Amino acid sequence: xxxxxxxxxxxxxxxxxxxxxxxxxxxxxxxxxxxxxxxxxxxxxxxxxxxxxxxxxxxxxxxxxxxxxxxxxxxxxxxxxxxxxxxxxxxxxxxxxxxxxxxxxxxxxxxxxxxxxxxxxxxxxxxxxxxxxxxxxxxxxxxxxxxxxxxxxxxxxxxxxxxxxxxxxxxxxxxxxxxxxxxxxxxxxxxxxxxxxxxxxxxxxxxxxxxxxxxxxxxxxxxx
Amino acid sequence: xxxxxxxxxxxxxxxxxxxxxxxxxxxxxxxxxxxxxxxxxxxxxxxxxxxx
Amino acid sequence: xxxxxxxxxxxxxxxxxxxxxxxxxxxxxxxxxxxxxxxxxxxxxxxxxxxxxxxxxxxxxxxxxxxxxxxxxxxxxxxxxxxxxxxxxxxxxxxxxxxxxxxxxxxxxxxxxxxxxxxxxxxxxxxxxxxxxxxxxxxxxxxxxxxxxxxxxxxxxxxxxxxxxxxxxxxxxxxxxxxxxxxxxxxxxxxxxxxxxxxxxxxxxxxxxxxxxxxxxxxxxxxxxxxxxxxxxxxxxxxxxxxxxxxxxxxxxxxxxxxxxxxxxxxxxx
Numbered sequence: 001x002x003x004x005x006x007x008x009x010x011x012x013x014x015x016x017x018x019x020x021x022x023x024x025x026x027x028x029x030x031x032x033x034x035x036x037x038x039x040x041x042x043x044x045x046x047x048x049x050x051x052x053x054x055x056x057x058x059x060x061x062x063x064x065x066x067x068x069x070x071x072x073x074x075x076x077x078x079x080x081x082x083x084x085x086x087x088x089x090x091x092x093x094x095x096x097x098x099x100x101x102x103x104x105x106x107x108x109x110x111x112x113x114x115x116x117x118x119x120x121x122x123x124x125x126x127x128x129x130x131x132x133x134x135x136x137x138x139x140x141x142x143x144x145x146x147x148x149x150x151x152x153x154x155x156x157x158x159x160x161x162x163x164x165x166x167x168x169x170x171x172x173x174x175x176x177x178x179x180x181x182x183x184x185x186x187x188x189x190x191x192x193x194x195x196x197x198x199x200x201x202x203x204x205x206x207x208x209x210x211x212x213x214x215x216x217x218x219x220x221x222x223x224x
Numbered sequence: 225x226x227x228x229x230x231x232x233x234x235x236x237x238x239x240x241x242x243x244x245x246x247x248x249x250x251x252x253x254x255x256x257x258x259x260x261x262x263x264x265x266x267x268x269x270x271x272x273x274x275x276x
Numbered sequence: 277x278x279x280x281x282x283x284x285x286x287x288x289x290x291x292x293x294x295x296x297x298x299x300x301x302x303x304x305x306x307x308x309x310x311x312x313x314x315x316x317x318x319x320x321x322x323x324x325x326x327x328x329x330x331x332x333x334x335x336x337x338x339x340x341x342x343x344x345x346x347x348x349x350x351x352x353x354x355x356x357x358x359x360x361x362x363x364x365x366x367x368x369x370x371x372x373x374x375x376x377x378x379x380x381x382x383x384x385x386x387x388x389x390x391x392x393x394x395x396x397x398x399x400x401x402x403x404x405x406x407x408x409x410x411x412x413x414x415x416x417x418x419x420x421x422x423x424x425x426x427x428x429x430x431x432x433x434x435x436x437x438x439x440x441x442x443x444x445x446x447x448x449x450x451x452x453x454x455x456x457x458x459x460x461x462x463x464x465x466x467x468x469x470x471x472x473x474x475x476x477x478x479x480x481x482x483x484x485x486x487x488x489x490x491x492x493x494x495x496x497x498x499x500x501x502x503x504x505x506x507x508x509x510x511x512x513x514x515x516x517x518x519x520x521x522x523x524x525x526x527x528x529x530x531x532x533x534x535x536x537x538x539x540x541x542x543x544x545x546x
Contacts, residue, residue, distance in 0.1 A: 151447075155427070155444070156427075159427065159430055159432075159436065159437060159440065165423075165426060168422060169423040169427065169444060172416050172423060172448075173420065175455060175458075176454045176457075176458040179458045180458055198461075199461070202458060202461070205454075206454060209450070213446075213450065217443045217447070220363060220439055220443060221439060
């Protein structure tokens with residue numbers, strides 16, 4: 001267990017270091033996230049009240065779109081110079097490798113979520129009514145998205161068609177996450193009268209299932 | 225009979241699509257059968273091995 | 277060697293599938309008679325006002341829609357079972373079975389969505405109802421398996437797609453209860469339960485026609501599955517044979533008489 005944690009943090013730190021040096025997140029993904037918010041605003045041509053009530057859903061759609069980019073980036077890092085072969089040869093367990101890569105994606109997603117939260121508060125005039133629910137939802141849904149994204153990213157990459165295959169594989173699986181996270185945010189942002197905490201429980205279940213399935217399935221995918 | 229248009233289009237689309245798919249499957253099977261030697265055609269046999 | 281045996285060399289049909297195909301065709305005709313002639317339209321009279329209401333003749337679409345919906349789920353269950361079998365056994369048989377079940381299941385699933393929509397227009401007064409649990413679950417399942425088929429088509433070498441495809445199929449089927457639960461919570465209303473089978477006055481003949489529909493479409497789907505399996509198997513064999521032939525041709529450069537004898541046979545036949 002301790003070994004898995006050590007390997008996990010090693011892989012996660014490696015990915016995040018590459019990320020920090022290349023600044024793809026800061027230079028490309030983050031501006032894209034804000035652009036999506038602006039595009040929604042323009043496309044809906046809405047008055048502030050409509051935007052405010054749609055904000056939770058638009059927020060999570062933006063997160064999913066950014067997650068696609070983050071996952072593709074995470075996969076590209078391993079494909080360059082066949083780095084994944086080196087990782088496999090290091091004798092690290094595939095589950096630790098999966099958890100490490102998923103953690104790195106999660107950290108990037110959390111940064112994006114903070115940015116997007118600022119975005120909807122400023123652009124859509126959302127107001128945070130329940131901070132604890134907001135933070136926990138962001139974290140739990142982030143885990144679910146990162147786990148599923150890492151699994152399907154590896155899959156699409158193995159077949160060499162990652163750019164076009166990833167969205168059609170990943171987005172339907174994340175549909176329940178989108179529903180749950182949107183509803184929980186409805187409560188946290190006061191956009192609709194629902195019980196956000198019940199949705200958080202569902203999200204937690206999804207996060208656990210997707211992480212477990214991902215760790216097991218990754219083993220199946222990378223073995224030779 | 226009420227809703228005749230809905231009925232005809234529903235049943236027509238379903239049976240039509242199934243028939244087209246079935247025809248295409250048979251055609252594909254014929255084409256492939258002609259290309260694969262008899263030793264490889266048996267269904268329950270691993271593609272890697274040859275002979276009956 | 278009788279005629280059927282020699283014929284089976286040029287098609288994917290066999291004596292068994294021919295009989296099955298004939299039974300399926302006869303079944304479809306019988307089902308049409310039951311669905312359009314022998315059964316009555318769904319007309320009910322309101323207990324107090326005496327007004328007529330119900331689905332009228334639109335109910336005849338259900339003899340098509342409900343059996344296909346059941347068979348879609350059966351095909352996807354088969355796909356998941358075969359995928360699990362592949363991960364345990366790693367033999368091509370399981371893999372080809374899973375692929376066949378996914379393709380046939382997705383085709384039928386598309387038809388379920390289309391016929392349901394056509395039925396919903398006169399009965400529910402809408403082509404599509406957001407928030408209906410079964411509609412949304414089926415639609416997402418359809419999309420999940422479109423991804424599965426896209427993955428299969430994207431792979432250059434069918435063997436390399438086997439493991440990822442098995443994982444995708446298992447995750448998709450595991451996702452069903454989660455999707456179902458979340459949609460149910462999402463909009464706590466479903467048109468299906470209030471307005472279809474539970475309320476339909478199910479008479480003996482109605483029930484019989486529904487069961488007949490399940491059997492008939494069961495035959496149709498089984499026939500499609502068998503043929504799709506055989507086509508998939510031949511595709512695999514063709515790839516393997518292509519490699520064998522390439523090796524044989526290499527050898528043939530050195531000794532011109534040493535070419536694989538089966539290759540010569542096929543050329544003459546075709």
